[in-house]
Amino acid sequence: MDSADPKSPQRRRTSGRASVTIRDVARHAGVSVATVSRALRGSDLVHPATRERVDAAIEELRFTPSQLGRSLAERRHAANGIVFPDLSGPYYAEVVLGYEEVAATLGRSVLILSTHNRESADEMVLDLAGRVDGLAVFGRTVHDDVVAEIVQRGVPVVLMARTEIEGADSVRTENVVAAASVVDHLVTHGHRRITFLGDPVDSTDVAERWAGFRGALAQAGADVPEQAIPAGFKEDDGARVAADLVAGGLPDVVVCANDELALGLTVALAEQGIDVPGDVAVTGWDDVMAARYAGLTTVRQPMREMGARAARLLDARISGDRSEPRHDVLTTQLVVRRSCGPHP
């Protein structure tokens, strides 16, 4: 009778993987798909005896509900995205860690995207935005209009270490005050000629640090340099400027936009016979692990907390608990080590 029934669906045999569906389970347990679905979701509208039969069928057929089908029906992805310029370096891993941990606790998967410097970055981010319920974007990885586009699509966005954008949340760290505390510390210890290494155009963070740096120098009555020494974010970038720095006459201190720059610079200086902090002091920013071992004076940032905060901000927006954008600022902390010279 089964094979005679013309309505019997001609079991399209998908080559390879069998994939058992909720309908298979329903048939096997002698109930309807609705009941199976209810049993799956733990609804209390299912008779215990029925539930048992369903569970047995699920077990027997080794059924696993398709996340895709579920997401489509529920109209939610149960996933968040996070976008970075580049995952390398000790900095970002911590942020991702904090983000992932919170997101996982909230029952959301995490999709990660590193844009490197691909020109297709915008496209990739837009694609990612279509796969998630919310998106965290770090720094200047994507153009403002792309972010705006995503926001307009209705996907909650939180920006990390980046200037605010209409409609998006943001989390960043305190930079101006931190820069001032670095400068104050240096000035107090008698340093006067202080330069800044890093490109303010590259990132909001660096721009703020540079601004804070200048402000504090002015306040302290020290020389305020006209401009920063432009550089990227890697050890190589720091190493590259060492020669110029020596040639141009060493300042008392080089305040670097991040630890990797500072570390790369220090090593390159050492290779030229310049001692840190003997001949020139150096400070960094971030307090990555290597900074501890290199004895680098730096500014500690709560990177993990930044990721965690971003995840929580997103969650609130996604679940509709909040509709007004929020902008959080995390405090930072000066960590003094030997690279800025001996304490009088």
Added chain:
Amino acid sequence: MDSADPKSPQRRRTSGRASVTIRDVARHAGVSVATVSRALRGSDLVHPATRERVDAAIEELRFTPSQLGRSLAERRHAANGIVFPDLSGPYYAEVVLGYEEVAATLGRSVLILSTHNRESADEMVLDLAGRVDGLAVFGRTVHDDVVAEIVQRGVPVVLMARTEIEGADSVRTENVVAAASVVDHLVTHGHRRITFLGDPVDSTDVAERWAGFRGALAQAGADVPEQAIPAGFKEDDGARVAADLVAGGLPDVVVCANDELALGLTVALAEQGIDVPGDVAVTGWDDVMAARYAGLTTVRQPMREMGARAARLLDARISGDRSEPRHDVLTTQLVVRRSCGPHP
């Protein structure tokens, strides 16, 4: 006439986000959904003029195809997963980086999961497996039977730094030869009493390093310790054993299972007035960034390459280019710095 039609779908107004669908576009362009779909996918079966109308409609309605609908229909996620015990530490970030980079190039998103030590880890991994086309699992994050279950479901799996499992690919680094080269170097420089810090039970990598370590010592005719000094993978774990080590009489060298252990130990020893390498030599494993600045002798592992390799192995399995499991072993390299003592 439109409102009179009883079949007119009562435009279920989903509260909030509007979400325009392919049917809206079709109606707006005066074509069928099939045509829109074809236009979207760049099929050459669409008349240029028609395509133009469709494109205009897409533009006007700001339509973005739903990844969910698409994935469901295509029966693929266009996403890969990667599972870690813990993302912290400088080690994993590099692996993820390599993995993400390749996956992105292959047009797949990356879902990341850190199990920490949650008891729900197995469940979380199984859930993740349902959201991806392939899964990379690092170390002993999940039980063997969970991995087997995922493999059996038909999801390609590649294991990183972990013993092989039936049906899954694997990538790992050379440990035995590397351990031998560490030992040889130490013995050549006159060290005899060499101990091993790290718990072989914790990870396949450590087990192999410990085995290679013992084998090489035996080969060299040096003392072969009965057992390793158990420890985790963090700086704290290294620091914790410092006191015992001093109390028990210092060996010539402590070979550590990873850099963080070695670095933590070194600092803790210094606090007790013990100099490295003056009083005791120390070596690590991984060659993380901090190791360079701390002058730690260690074994460099191609972590980024491991991630990249894993992504490529998965891709081959997913796209059906290969059905037989493959097991790759990456070579490592001894990096000698000052922590293992002066070179005669």
Added chain:
DNA sequence: CCGGTTTATGTAACCGGTACCAAAGGAGCG
């Protein structure tokens, strides 16, 4: 024993795409 609830289950219409198959229209050819 009966009408009114309450509980348990089934039916079918979604979610938003893809792709198979049929059909319409036009071109080329005998």
Added chain:
DNA sequence: CGCTCCTTTGGTACCGGTTACATAAACCGG
């Protein structure tokens, strides 16, 4: 001019779940 053949297009049945609504069964007090 009629008849293939090819190019475009439309209709619709999927993919695998969820859930509103209808219905049937069980329960309950009067």
